[in-house]
Amino acid sequence: MTYYLISFDRGAMDHIPEEDFPQVGKESHAVCREAKDAGVLVFAGGVHYDTDEPLLAADPAVVGTDGVITDGPYPESKELIGGVTIVDVPTREEALRWAAKIAVACRCAQDVRRFMDDPERV
Template sequence: MAKYLISFDRGAMDHIPAEDFPQVGEDAHAVCREAKEAGVLIFTGGIHYSTEDELLAANPAVVDTDGLITDGPYPESKELIGGVFVVEVPTRDEALQWAAKVAKACRCPQDVRMFMHDDEL
């Protein structure tokens, strides 16, 4: 079995009207429950991006190879992940089926990538 990262970019849900978000949340939680009941859910969650009035500890940071810590990547960047859904399934087709369910629930396209397998872990 392989693990797959199903994710969407930050801002991918910006087109959704505010009044629709409660239903989006319910639909997304339903897919999470379904995946958990099917025994394929490893982890899921949205990425927290702080605002100026929130704790500094919530701000993203980059740690370089020499240990230097810098702020960022910045929320204005288009390369930020907005949410993740990790499943362990026997085939890529099954991962794509779960991605389709997440896409429908979250009302945005999903990126699907397989994790490398390491027998030593």
């Protein structure tokens, strides 16, 4: 099968009223359980950003090829990932079906990308 990354940008859920987040969480977890039960879920999770403590390890960092660590995302980055789901499915169409379920549950659009085939993938 083939791995697909389903993701959304940080801030994509900012339009959701605070009081709706428990329901959004319930619905998104239900989709993840459904994908797990279907045997296609590899990983799912939201990316943690601690806006009160900007230099915590949970914040973005770049580790250069020389090993130097720079706090923050790549300077060229315009968006930060807010959440990811990785599914292992046979077709792009099936990946899009899962992305649609996630989009409805999370109430935000999802980006779908195929991972490169790699026979040595761990």
